Amino acid sequence: LDGEVEADETYIGGKARGKGRGYVGNKTAVVSLVERDGRVRSKVMPEKHVSGASVGEILKEHVAPTAHLNTDESPIYTESGKKFASHETVCHKKEEYVRNDTVTGRVVTTNAAEGYFGNSKRSLDGTHHHVSGKYLPLYMAELDHKYNTRKDTDGERTVAGLTKADGKRLTLKSMK
Numbered sequence: 001l002d003g004e005v006e007a008d009e010t011y012i013g014g015k016a017r018g019k020g021r022g023y024v025g026n027k028t029a030v031v032s033l034v035e036r037d038g039r040v041r042s043k044v045m046p047e048k049h050v051s052g053a054s055v056g057e058i059l060k061e062h063v064a065p066t067a068h069l070n071t072d073e074s075p076i077y078t079e080s081g082k083k084f085a086s087h088e089t090v091c092h093k094k095e096e097y098v099r100n101d102t103v104t105g106r107v108v109t110t111n112a113a114e115g116y117f118g119n120s121k122r123s124l125d126g127t128h129h130h131v132s133g134k135y136l137p138l139y140m141a142e143l144d145h146k147y148n149t150r151k152d153t154d155g156e157r158t159v160a161g162l163t164k165a166d167g168k169r170l171t172l173k174s175m176k
Contacts, residue, residue: 004036008113056080
């Protein structure tokens with residue numbers, strides 16, 4: 001990904017009774033990278049909490065060093081953000097969600113990533129009602145594909161999906 005890239009993380013999973021909004025013990029972490037007006041890449045994290053090191057590896061693998069990185073104020077992006085052309089943050093704690101940088105003239109926001117998460121969670125809740133953490137990477141890959149082909153017609157999206165499946169064999173395990 002290149003250009004303006006927004007990085008953010010969210011937690012997907014059920015609600016635990018009596019635990020409050022910030023409880024993530026029964027949730028799975030997902031990091032998404034959204035290229036402004038472009039593509040998205042999501043990665044389901046193996047650990048419960050996202051760390052600076054794990055996010056740094058994802059950013060290194062998927063984002064070009066010439067990109068301008070936009071994140072929230074989370075400290076997990078501080079070190080890895082130094083490896084890009086620029087790294088700007090918005091401070092949600094101060095109710096800052098978008099800012100015009102007067103020095104560079106760039107718009108600093110994570111709204112595309114936040115919107116992607118909102119649509120993804122509504123899609124998962126509304127369509128599937130329950131998603132196993134074991135299969136969450138497959139669901140996220142489907143949502144990424146839908147987002148990345150959002151400007152295509154249904155026919156173009158179908159052809160793109162079938163092209164990716166060409167030469168691959170679908171096998172089902174025996175139900176014992």
